[in-house]
Amino acid sequence: MPNLKDLRIRIATVKSTQKITSAMKMVAASKLRRAQAAAEAARPYADRMERMLGALTASLPTVEGAPALLAGSGGDRSHLIVPITADRGLCGGSNSSIVRAVRRHVIALQESGKSVSLLCVGRKGRDALKRDYESLILDTLEDVTKTGAGFEAAHDIGRRLCAMFEAGEFDVCTVFFNTFKSVISQAVTARQVIPLPAPEGADDADDAAGNGGSKALYILEPSEEEILEALLPRNVSVQMFRALAESYASEQGARMTAMDNATRNAGEMIDDLTLTYNRTRQAAITKELIEIISGAEAV
Amino acid sequence: MTEKVPFELVTPERVVFAEEADMIVVPGGDGDFGVLPGHAPLLSTVRPGTVEVYEGDRVTMRIFVSGGFAEVADGRCAVLADEAVPASEIDRADAEGRLNRAHEAHREAAPESPEHRQAVDELRAAEAMVAAAK
Numbered sequence: 001m002p003n004l005k006d007l008r009i010r011i012a013t014v015k016s017t018q019k020i021t022s023a024m025k026m027v028a029a030s031k032l033r034r035a036q037a038a039a040e041a042a043r044p045y046a047d048r049m050e051r052m053l054g055a056l057t058a059s060l061p062t063v064e065g066a067p068a069l070l071a072g073s074g075g076d077r078s079h080l081i082v083p084i085t086a087d088r089g090l091c092g093g094s095n096s097s098i099v100r101a102v103r104r105h106v107i108a109l110q111e112s113g114k115s116v117s118l119l120c121v122g123r124k125g126r127d128a129l130k131r132d133y134e135s136l137i138l139d140t141l142e143d144v145t146k147t148g149a150g151f152e153a154a155h156d157i158g159r160r161l162c163a164m165f166e167a168g169e170f171d172v173c174t175v176f177f178n179t180f181k182s183v184i185s186q187a188v189t190a191r192q193v194i195p196l197p198a199p200e201g202a203d204d205a206d207d208a209a210g211n212g213g214s215k216a217l218y219i220l221e222p223s224e225e226e227i228l229e230a231l232l233p234r235n236v237s238v239q240m241f242r243a244l245a246e247s248y249a250s251e252q253g254a255r256m257t258a259m260d261n262a263t264r265n266a267g268e269m270i271d272d273l274t275l276t277y278n279r280t281r282q283a284a285i286t287k288e289l290i291e292i293i294s295g296a297e298a299v
Numbered sequence: 300m301t302e303k304v305p306f307e308l309v310t311p312e313r314v315v316f317a318e319e320a321d322m323i324v325v326p327g328g329d330g331d332f333g334v335l336p337g338h339a340p341l342l343s344t345v346r347p348g349t350v351e352v353y354e355g356d357r358v359t360m361r362i363f364v365s366g367g368f369a370e371v372a373d374g375r376c377a378v379l380a381d382e383a384v385p386a387s388e389i390d391r392a393d394a395e396g397r398l399n400r401a402h403e404a405h406r407e408a409a410p411e412s413p414e415h416r417q418a419v420d421e422l423r424a425a426e427a428m429v430a431a432a433k
Contacts, residue, residue, distance in 0.1 A: 041313040048309065048377050052342060052370050151311040163413060218372070221343035222329045230344050231368060234381075241311055 004284065007277040011270060018266035024090065025259035031148075032183070032252035038148060039180070039245045049231070049238050053196070055218060056228055067225070069162070069232040072195035073171045078115040080138075080170035081105060082161075084177040084247045085125030087142055091255035094178050094186055095124040101188045102176050106133060117170065121157065121244075145251075149244040151237070158237030165194050177243040178250035184257050186250040193239045196232065302336040307377045308350060308362060315383045316362060322353035323376050325369045334376045341371040347420075347427035349386060350378060361386035363431035365424035382424070389432040398425040 057070065083102045085095045102118075102125070109116050118137045120126040126140040144153045161173055173194040178186040220227060303319040323334045326348030332341075345367045352360035364380040371377075401422040408415035 038312070042311055044307070044314055045309040045311050045379055048307075048370065048379055049368075051372075052368060052379075055372075056342065154311075159417075217340065219339055219341040221327055221332075221341065226328070227342055227344055227368070234368075238311060 002276060002280055004277070004280055007273060007280065011273045011277065014266050014269050014273065018263055018270065021259045021262040021266060025256055025263060028091075028252045028256040028259060032249060032256055035148060035245065035249040035252055036180075039249055042151075042241065042245055046238055046242055049235055053231060053235060056224065056231070057196075059218070059224070067228050067232055069165065069194060069236070070196050070228065073165070073168065075171040076114070078117070078170045078172075079109050080117050080119060080161075080164070080173045082119050082121060082157075082173065082175045083125040083129065084175065084243055085120070085122035085128075086247075086251040087123040087144075087146070089124055090258060091251050092258040094250055094254040095122075096128065097186075097188050098176055098178060099125055099128040101190065102129065103132065105174070105176070105190065106136070119161075122247075145244055145248045149241065149248045151241050154241035154244050155237040158233065158240045161194060161236055161240070162233045170194075175240070175243050177247040178254075179246050180249040180253060183253040186254055189246075191239065191243065193236050196235065304334055304336050304338070305375045306334075306352065307375070308364075308380060308383055309377065310380050310383050315380070315385070316352070316360065318352070320352045320359075321355055323378075324351040324353070325376075325378060326350065326364070327369065334371055336374065338371045338374075338376070340373075341369070343369045345369050345378060345380065347424040349427070349431045350380075350383075361431065363389060363428050365427070366420070384428075386431045389428060391429075391432045394425065394428040394432045398422075398429050401425040 081102055083098050085098050089095065106116050106118075116136055118129060118133060120129065120137055120140040121144055123140070123142050126137065126142075130137065141157065144157075164170060165173065172192060174190055174192050176188065176190050179189045181187055303321060304323060306316070306318060306320045306323050307314065308316040321335075324331055325334065325343070326346050328344035328346050331348075332343070334341075345364060347365050348363075350362045350364055351358045352362070363384045363386055364378065365382040367378060367380040369376070369378045401418065401424075405415075405418040405422050408418045
């Protein structure tokens with residue numbers, strides 16, 4: 001039979017754990033609200049940029065002569081993978097699902113004879129990937145989203161990626177991050193940012209001209225090349241920003257769900273323990289009574 | 300002249316300004332240009348400077364931008380700024396501090412290095428910010 005004192009201590013422990021998890025849930029919920037608002041505010045910029053890029057690339061006669069960020073470096077030998085994970089754990093499976101997807105991707109690339117390197121964003125991804133691929137990790141960026149996803153941080157990463165690309169350190173860059181679908185569901189997304197993949201539906205450009213009107217012939221100032229040259233690195237940063245914002249919102253959403261579950265489990269556990277505690281207490285009382293009565297009868 | 304141009308000024312982080320205006324003057328990469336209703340579709344880079352929003356003949360809003368892109372299409376005008384602050388909200392001392400820091404970074408950076416290019420950009424932006432604060 002469990003000891004009464006042990007049970008009391010156990011209940012107190014679970015109760016304090018529950019307090020922590022429910023506090024973490026509240027914090028995650030309020031951070032999530034802010035993250036969602038930020039992601040919403042960032043959308044117009046990204047949408048417009050996409051439109052501009054679409055219009056520009058559609059009017060490019062050929063891929064030849066286009067900036068390398070768009071056309072690629074001509075090779076497909078070395079890949080850079082940027083997994084974006086959280087710096088902290090306790091957020092369900094969101095970090096490990098990124099790591100799993102990255103691992104699969106790395107294996108597939110290595111099997112086809114490509115060289116792979118990793119640039120980790122977020123401590124958790126680094127920690128998990130270090131076990132197998134320590135030699136591939138070029139660098140780890142930590143605390144990027146400590147106070148939410150900022151554009152400045154994304155821009156730094158974007159600049160760095162462009163500089164590495166120009167220096168010929170990789171041919172293809174893919175970012176892995178969680179897309180925020182809802183509080184309970186986040187999807188792992190892999191997006192190629194360098195070279196820029198052709199916009200979807202580029203083949204039916206003629207259709208778009210008929211209904212969108214976005215294929216209007218633009219006056220370009222100063223010139224197409226110069227605009228593209230400025231726009232493409234910018235787009236890399238914007239893509240990074242979007243990935244950071246999505247993954248930050250996902251992290252908070254996943255943490256909120258995980259902590260909600262933990263709080264509920266703790267509650268169930270407390271109920272169970274309390275029941276056991278009361279039963280034990282009653283049993284002890286009954287036992288004492290029996291002892292007293294049988295003692296009295298014996299006299 | 301009742302027609303107006305819907306105008307939007309967005310940064311990566313938020314929409315700074317979205318209203319209809321009679322005319323918008325944007326500091327384009329090749330020189331300032333004004334956007335009136337019915338402007339032809341245009342894509343342009345934006346250099347550091349001040350975007351001016353006109354209501355009739357008066358400037359109703361001046362917004363400092365540190366660079367970016369402008370798009371005119373379907374009768375709308377959109378400026379995608381890297382950074383945008385309404386001129387009335389710029390703190391003069393802050394702007395001058397930024398200019399001093401930019402000067403310093405510019406002096407320290409080795410010529411022709413990526414840092415140098417970045418420093419030059421930052422210097423231009425800071426100069427435009429101080430000018431906008433006046």
